[in-house]
Amino acid sequence: MSGVYLDHAASTPMLAEAVAAMTPFLTQHHANSSGAHGAARVAKTALEEAREGVARALGAAVGEVVFTGSGTEADNLAVEGAARAARDAGRGRGVVTCRFEHKAVLAPVDRLEHEGFAVRRVGATRAGTVDLDALADALDPDTSVVSVMLVNNEVGTVQPLAEVAALVRDRAPRAVLHTDAVQAVPWLDVATATRVASLVSISAHKFGGPKGTGALVARDDVALQPIIEGGGQERGRRAGTVDVAGAVATARALELTTARRDVEVARVAGLRDRLLDGLRAAIDDVFETGDPTRKVAGSAHVAFRGVDAELLVVALDRAGVYVSAGSSCSSGASQSSHVLEAMGMTPEERRGAIRCSLGHASTDADVDRALDVIPGVVTSLRQRVAAVAP
Amino acid sequence: MTDRRDVLVAMSGGVDSSVAAALLLEAGYAVTGVTLRLWGGATESGCCSVSDVEDARRVAAQLGVPHYVFNLTDEFERAVVAPYVDAYAAGRTPNPCVECNRTIKFGALAERADALGFDAIATGHHARVVERRDGTFALARGADRAKDQSYVLYMLGQAELARTLLPVGELTKADVRAHASRLGLRTAGKDESMDVCFVRREDRRTFVRERADTRGGTVVDTAGRPVATHDGIEGFTIGQRRGLGVAAGEPRYVVGVDAEAAQVVIGSADELLTDRVALRDLTWTDSRPAGSARVQAQTRAHGPVVDGRLEERVLHLDARARRVAPGQVVALYEGDVLLGGGIAA
Numbered sequence A: 001m002s003g004v005y006l007d008h009a010a011s012t013p014m015l016a017e018a019v020a021a022m023t024p025f026l027t028q029h030h031a032n033s034s035g036a037h038g039a040a041r042v043a044k045t046a047l048e049e050a051r052e053g054v055a056r057a058l059g060a061a062v063g064e065v066v067f068t069g070s071g072t073e074a075d076n077l078a079v080e081g082a083a084r085a086a087r088d089a090g091r092g093r094g095v096v097t098c099r100f101e102h103k104a105v106l107a108p109v110d111r112l113e114h115e116g117f118a119v120r121r122v123g124a125t126r127a128g129t130v131d132l133d134a135l136a137d138a139l140d141p142d143t144s145v146v147s148v149m150l151v152n153n154e155v156g157t158v159q160p161l162a163e164v165a166a167l168v169r170d171r172a173p174r175a176v177l178h179t180d181a182v183q184a185v186p187w188l189d190v191a192t193a194t195r196v197a198s199l200v201s202i203s204a205h206k207f208g209g210p211k212g213t214g215a216l217v218a219r220d221d222v223a224l225q226p227i228i229e230g231g232g233q234e235r236g237r238r239a240g241t242v243d244v245a246g247a248v249a250t251a252r253a254l255e256l257t258t259a260r261r262d263v264e265v266a267r268v269a270g271l272r273d274r275l276l277d278g279l280r281a282a283i284d285d286v287f288e289t290g291d292p293t294r295k296v297a298g299s300a301h302v303a304f305r306g307v308d309a310e311l312l313v314v315a316l317d318r319a320g321v322y323v324s325a326g327s328s329c330s331s332g333a334s335q336s337s338h339v340l341e342a343m344g345m346t347p348e349e350r351r352g353a354i355r356c357s358l359g360h361a362s363t364d365a366d367v368d369r370a371l372d373v374i375p376g377v378v379t380s381l382r383q384r385v386a387a388v389a390p
Numbered sequence B: 001m002t003d004r005r006d007v008l009v010a011m012s013g014g015v016d017s018s019v020a021a022a023l024l025l026e027a028g029y030a031v032t033g034v035t036l037r038l039w040g041g042a043t044e045s046g047c048c049s050v051s052d053v054e055d056a057r058r059v060a061a062q063l064g065v066p067h068y069v070f071n072l073t074d075e076f077e078r079a080v081v082a083p084y085v086d087a088y089a090a091g092r093t094p095n096p097c098v099e100c101n102r103t104i105k106f107g108a109l110a111e112r113a114d115a116l117g118f119d120a121i122a123t124g125h126h127a128r129v130v131e132r133r134d135g136t137f138a139l140a141r142g143a144d145r146a147k148d149q150s151y152v153l154y155m156l157g158q159a160e161l162a163r164t165l166l167p168v169g170e171l172t173k174a175d176v177r178a179h180a181s182r183l184g185l186r187t188a189g190k191d192e193s194m195d196v197c198f199v200r201r202e203d204r205r206t207f208v209r210e211r212a213d214t215r216g217g218t219v220v221d222t223a224g225r226p227v228a229t230h231d232g233i234e235g236f237t238i239g240q241r242r243g244l245g246v247a248a249g250e251p252r253y254v255v256g257v258d259a260e261a262a263q264v265v266i267g268s269a270d271e272l273l274t275d276r277v278a279l280r281d282l283t284w285t286d287s288r289p290a291g292s293a294r295v296q297a298q299t300r301a302h303g304p305v306v307d308g309r310l311e312e313r314v315l316h317l318d319a320r321a322r323r324v325a326p327g328q329v330v331a332l333y334e335g336d337v338l339l340g341g342g343i344a345a
Helices: A016-027 A038-058 A071-088 A103-114 A130-136 A161-171 A244-282 A307-320 A338-342 A347-351 A364-387 B015-026 B050-063 B073-089 B094-114 B171-183 B201-211
Strands: A066-067 A096-097 A118-122 A143-148 A175-181 A199-203 A214-218 A286-288 A297-304 A353-357 B006-010 B030-037 B067-071 B121-123 B127-131 B137-141 B217-221 B225-232 B253-258 B263-267 B273-284 B293-298 B305-311 B313-320 B330-335 B338-342
Touching: A016 A244, A016 B201, A038 A214, A038 A244, A038 B225, A066 A071, A066 A244, A071 A103, A071 A175, A071 A214, A096 A103, A096 A130, A103 A118, A103 A175, A118 A130, A118 A199, A130 A161, A143 A161, A161 A175, A175 B006, A214 A347, A244 A286, A244 A364, A297 A347, A307 A353, A307 A364, A307 B067, A307 B094, A307 B137, A338 A347, A347 A353, A364 B094, B006 B015, B015 B050, B015 B121, B015 B171, B030 B050, B030 B094, B030 B127, B050 B067, B050 B305, B073 B201, B094 B121, B137 B263
Parallel strands: A096 A118, A096 A143, A143 A175, A175 A199, B006 B030, B006 B121, B030 B067, B217 B263
Antiparallel strands: A066 A214, A199 A214, A286 A297, A297 A353, B127 B137, B137 B338, B217 B225, B253 B263, B273 B313, B273 B338, B293 B305, B293 B330, B305 B313, B330 B338
């Protein structure tokens, strides 16, 4: 049974062109790109062409692109790698981030704190943006790494990265700025938006590429200590045989996403707005979290009063609409959202919040079906909960 | 059952609940599996660990039914773990599995099942729900007397029984495993869980001490004479013989715990016996039997059955038996049929 897929922020279907681009490297050109023979040269050439493509789309130099095994790995490498390199060079031990970052940033920051780094985590505003005043207070000359995402993965808000960068230049001049741009690629001109950052993470499966491939842009002047060591691949920044097929598909998906971006942003924003308008018209007590004017086109993050999001996700799944709530742990259970908590939303406000995320595969028919299903499900859930409430 | 009833099956990842789901599917129900996340971090082992969730998920996938994970860690902490700690700190002996059934499986989970519009919930417990001719329901011991779990379900009333399915209660454990093998379920050979899921028996004292203020005190005999010291009443339960800190000789048992005075009272085997058990919080699967009722009482999961007579809130035993630790469940039966039960005061 195929349902209405409203979970593009979790993962997108691969673009057919990306599948076609990677297939020869799974079937024919299988050689290790580090080899010294003809078969290896085919792979190596394709890898470096892919690197050029990714660099072009992200506004980076070719040598600045490091392929990784995921967006999470790119985040880990950026945060831990830059912090440890700075420490070893005597350039400070301060790490500053926001409490509503993805766990791919928060977990390595926790680890660094255990290692003795001075960590500061600042909050966010109800608009869904990093608290710039708190950030200004948290920065000091000892700060070596600042990590603030470009687009929040849960509420979809674009962060004021240029203002963050200005504060960093001003108050923590030795610090490098990392931005997790994993959720931004389909919607923003990432090359322009991340020009102010020294480290930029992306993940291919968020824009029609394959799972298991990410990339980190690390500017030439940024020292990075590897977190995976071995054969010295990726100019010593990430060891391990490079996934040529993944890199090729990533470059193709990124190229197409970039080329189609303006058209897609307008199209998907239209679908998203129709979904939100329809929900508001059909359901009482529904509100959008964060500042709607700051949200990327695919994001519809809404809260329904008097409903438990965990139940709503299940009820919608049973009705064939696929959405998500909070963040998922490895067992698949939902956890209360640290993002909404960082934004200062009350437990009652957070309780009924779900994320509907649209993307390149979304259609008008999806929105029609979602609007057919969601109001009825919310209403019956509210009625049944009211009936059994003590 | 001709209509296709929607049933939510609590799947722990063990063989009993796996087979319960499979049998209900074969019987024509629309089955949905759910695994409860009750305790521990993302990678912690033990009950409701990621690997148990994965077993449940794989069984559901094999059966072709949807599967969900509900995060009930907050409810579990509040309704099961915290009262467990409080009870030991107050000198009582809690029964967390019973509280989990009361507040989680037949509490929070049942509420969620209602909210989602399910007609019934099912578990892998070895007990039988029997519909009487008048449309009321009884809870009877499982077909496999050695595996019977009606004791831990003593709190179910008519409202719960009317929408609870316990398909493996009709089977012996050998039957359950045979069904699992027949269906090729990956959980067919899984061991049973024996301990309380969130703490191993040998770690209980440490667990309680980390979470409650406890203090040392004296061990006294039944005449009140100090005979030893102890370092916390949470380490003692009625009937306990080991670790009392007294010299060998005639066997001594814990016969009482006084939390106020931080005293543990020990006595002889004879002093451990009693002919009356006071009960609190009595519940009944149906209405309370009128007047003074003949009952068979069970004071431990898989414990022996003793005959007696219930008057008001006191159980009078025909023959003297071991004292029941305050906090323990006393389930009352008439033959194989559960009448209800209470908690030893």
